[in-house]
Amino acid sequence: MSISFNHTIVAAHDKQASAAFLAELFGLPEPQPFGRFMVVGLDHEASLDYADVPADEPIRPQHYAFLVSDSDFDAIYGKIAERGLPHWADPGAQRPGEINHRDDGRGVYFRDPEGHAMEILTRPYGSGS
Template structure:
């Protein structure tokens, strides 16, 4: 969905990486686990993951969200379904993974103005 490159398969599942973040998804894709370098915890709690993406990447990712039939929102509280936001002069959208993690794609950093 987000354009991560598959980096391998290990004991915990498939690993995907982009920049310095690695996402591990068990075989079957049931759980999203995000580990930063040096983090050895295995506990999984629903989280909010925001991905700052380029305008072109936003369009590609958002098209995948729509093609997959995922519900998306303009806000993290899920009060504006079927909309994207234009915060700070960019574009943004929220969508949930199957385990309740709130994923966000945005094209402008928080508070950057517009």
């Protein structure tokens, strides 16, 4: 059996702004509309499908982790730092303004405009020496 991740729905009060934020930060193509969604395409035919929720409905923040190359990490982290976006080396936000070096790689956590916890990492957890 072969199982691949295909997509997930990301709740937003402004799906266009949230999808555009991530696509631009990651250097991805512009989000594309599909039905009621704004779709951010990722590798392996996976996508984040942003959907609007009513303004009076709270967003329940989720966690999204992205495995990136070293050069992509440099580019993305450069934008995070340049824009002064709050970021942390840990999921509990106890090490602000830092990156981590777990598993002989690098990782950082930040929030998207809706408060979702985003993470970029260069090595999968448990892969280090």
